[in-house]
Amino acid sequence: MKKLTIIFICFGLLTFFIPQTWSKDHPGKTYIEAKGYEGPKTCEVCHQGKAKEFLNTVHWKHASPVTNVENIDHKEEYGMKNRIYTMCNGNDIVNNLKEIPKNPQTGKVKFTGCNTCHPGNHLSDVGSSGPAAEEAIDCLLCHSQAYDFRKRVPYKDEKGQVVMGQDRSTNAALAVGRPTVKNCMVCHEAAGGGVLIKRGFAYNKETDVHAAKGMVCVDCHQAQNHRIPTGFDPNNWANDGIRLVCADCHTEKPHKDGDLNAHTARIACQTCHIPKTGGAYAKDFTAWEQGNDKFYEPATLKKEVNEITPVYRWYNLTVANTPHFIGPKGNREDGKSKIYPFKVFQGKAFYNKKTGELMAMDFAPPMATGDARAGVAQAARTLGIKDFELEAGWQTIYFGSNHLVTKTDALSCYNCHAPNGVLNFRELGYNEKEIEKLTSPELYFEKILKKQREEW
Amino acid sequence: MNSPLKLTVLITLIIFLYAFQAAGAELKIIGIITKLELAPDGKSAIAVLKDNNGKEVTITVVDELTLDKFKDHRIVEGDEIRCKYEVIEGKNISRYFRKTAGC
Numbered sequence: 001m002k003k004l005t006i007i008f009i010c011f012g013l014l015t016f017f018i019p020q021t022w023s024k025d026h027p028g029k030t031y032i033e034a035k036g037y038e039g040p041k042t043c044e045v046c047h048q049g050k051a052k053e054f055l056n057t058v059h060w061k062h063a064s065p066v067t068n069v070e071n072i073d074h075k076e077e078y079g080m081k082n083r084i085y086t087m088c089n090g091n092d093i094v095n096n097l098k099e100i101p102k103n104p105q106t107g108k109v110k111f112t113g114c115n116t117c118h119p120g121n122h123l124s125d126v127g128s129s130g131p132a133a134e135e136a137i138d139c140l141l142c143h144s145q146a147y148d149f150r151k152r153v154p155y156k157d158e159k160g161q162v163v164m165g166q167d168r169s170t171n172a173a174l175a176v177g178r179p180t181v182k183n184c185m186v187c188h189e190a191a192g193g194g195v196l197i198k199r200g201f202a203y204n205k206e207t208d209v210h211a212a213k214g215m216v217c218v219d220c221h222q223a224q225n226h227r228i229p230t231g232f233d234p235n236n237w238a239n240d241g242i243r244l245v246c247a248d249c250h251t252e253k254p255h256k257d258g259d260l261n262a263h264t265a266r267i268a269c270q271t272c273h274i275p276k277t278g279g280a281y282a283k284d285f286t287a288w289e290q291g292n293d294k295f296y297e298p299a300t301l302k303k304e305v306n307e308i309t310p311v312y313r314w315y316n317l318t319v320a321n322t323p324h325f326i327g328p329k330g331n332r333e334d335g336k337s338k339i340y341p342f343k344v345f346q347g348k349a350f351y352n353k354k355t356g357e358l359m360a361m362d363f364a365p366p367m368a369t370g371d372a373r374a375g376v377a378q379a380a381r382t383l384g385i386k387d388f389e390l391e392a393g394w395q396t397i398y399f400g401s402n403h404l405v406t407k408t409d410a411l412s413c414y415n416c417h418a419p420n421g422v423l424n425f426r427e428l429g430y431n432e433k434e435i436e437k438l439t440s441p442e443l444y445f446e447k448i449l450k451k452q453r454e455e456w
Numbered sequence: 457m458n459s460p461l462k463l464t465v466l467i468t469l470i471i472f473l474y475a476f477q478a479a480g481a482e483l484k485i486i487g488i489i490t491k492l493e494l495a496p497d498g499k500s501a502i503a504v505l506k507d508n509n510g511k512e513v514t515i516t517v518v519d520e521l522t523l524d525k526f527k528d529h530r531i532v533e534g535d536e537i538r539c540k541y542e543v544i545e546g547k548n549i550s551r552y553f554r555k556t557a558g559c
Contacts (some may be wrong), residue, residue: 018475020464112559113559114559116559117559148528148529149528149529149530149532150529150532182524186530190555190557190558190559191558191559192558193558193559194552194554194555194556194557194558195555195558196554197558204521290554291486291536291556292486292487292507292536293536294489294509295486428516
């Protein structure tokens with residue numbers, strides 16, 4: 001009887017685990033093969049309630065309550081739906097996906113807009129709700145490994161409305177699963193005006209130790225009911241209410257070396273383990289450049305992945321936000337801050353001289369003709385701003401540096417504890433006597449010498 | 457310059473240019489994809505880029521990330537591309553192949 005019980009338990013465990021861990025086939029394969037794919041309602045046959053659930057996430061709303069940023073209304077929601085800052089200068093509202101005016105030289109038009117990446121069909125757009133919105137979700141964009149991107153292009157329907165196409169083929173639906181790096185990077189690498197412009201990181205085995213170990217984005221950004229955990233990038237405000245830090249996996253004492261572990265109280269992991277960044281570091285929305293295709297883009301200065309040296313600042317995970325500055329708050333004394341690396345980006349755009357506020361821009365006019373002021377005027381009409389006088393100005397933004405993680409090329413003692421080291425201790429609030437101590441080899445000499453002997 | 461000197465300079469220039477290309481000097485083009493052909497084994501592709509002046513360059517793409525973008529049509533004919541390439545054994549091997557567009 002005892003044997004029989006053990007066999008029964010083993011059989012039960014096997015039948016529970018085998019389909020989930022060993023089978024590569026999606027359990028709904030037979031159903032989809034037989035019935036075809038009809039969008040979210042096919043998914044909902046098994047994944048009930050998921051469509052409605054998704055409508056309440058940042059990926060659908062492009063906004064959320066934001067509690068760690070100053071000078072905003074904490075009862076409102078913020079995100080790419082409505083924010084105005086100089087990496088983008090537009091948002092989903094003023095720079096809604098549309099057909100731009102004809103280019104005077106070529107007579108050609110094209111579709112463009114900030115919400116091009118929104119996983120709906122544009123008829124049910126950012127933040128929409130109800131049955132039509134649920135039905136419009138492009139589940140396969142994030143979940144299929146066989147998505148045909150020729151189908152995800154905007155077009156005008158018979159009513160003249162701009163619709164974003166979707167691949168709802170059975171073939172794509174049969175290849176569903178957890179999102180891979182590609183599913184995420186389709187949108188996230190193209191933000192800010194081109195490939196790897198905004199955040200300036202590539203996630204692959206050459207550039208990130210996690211990718212080299214075969215990890216995908218959602219291994220760290222593990223979704224909970226479609227809510228995706230995010231870090232505390234000072235410029236990435238919208239969040240699903242779940243935060244993510246390195247220590248969640250690595251703990252606060254990740255090193256074998258106690259001296260290194262002693263650093264983690266005041267030095268963020270990223271500071272040593274993300275020594276470089278990349279992407280755009282300056283942009284001018286007041287001067288658009290004509291491209292080969294005769295359309296215009298804002299003039300942009302950019303570097304490749306790992307070509308920009310970050311700046312280091314104390315950061316207590318709250319954010320200073322003024323028309324000319326978005327960046328970390330914190331200091332050495334507050335007991336909450338750590339030193340973090342940031343990519344400093346500076347963007348030039350038009351401000352309202354009468355209020356000092358940054359103005360948003362609709363890209364359609366300048367993209368067609370290069371007339372940036374027409375873009376601001378169009379956005380002002382959309383937002384109902386009538387009283388304005390344009391004045392160009394610069395805004396400085398600190399972008400969090402949270403990818404391009406390295407173990408082998410991490411900063412070592414002498415990279416920081418040297419008179420010309422990467423940390424500017426004076427700017428970080430240390431006095432001369434402390435700096436003298438902090439930049440002396442006395443701190444690490446014996447340790448590195450011992451290591452050097454061992455290596456040889 | 458006398459003729460032998462001219463000839464010497466010319467030969468030196470030719471050798472220099474050949475060596476420069478053979479050494480894999482990086483060249484650049486921004487152009488529209490006019491033709492895109494993926495090899496049957498999926499391990500390489502040929503893309504013809506045409507720049508604003510009508511100059512066409514045939515690029516061989518071998519990096520996995522870009523090939524994957526060809527396979528699922530994230531990059532298609534008609535897209536404008538910023539490309540860096542090296543000439544290796546007569547082939548223009550892509551080192552950087554990115555769409556110019558973003559959002």
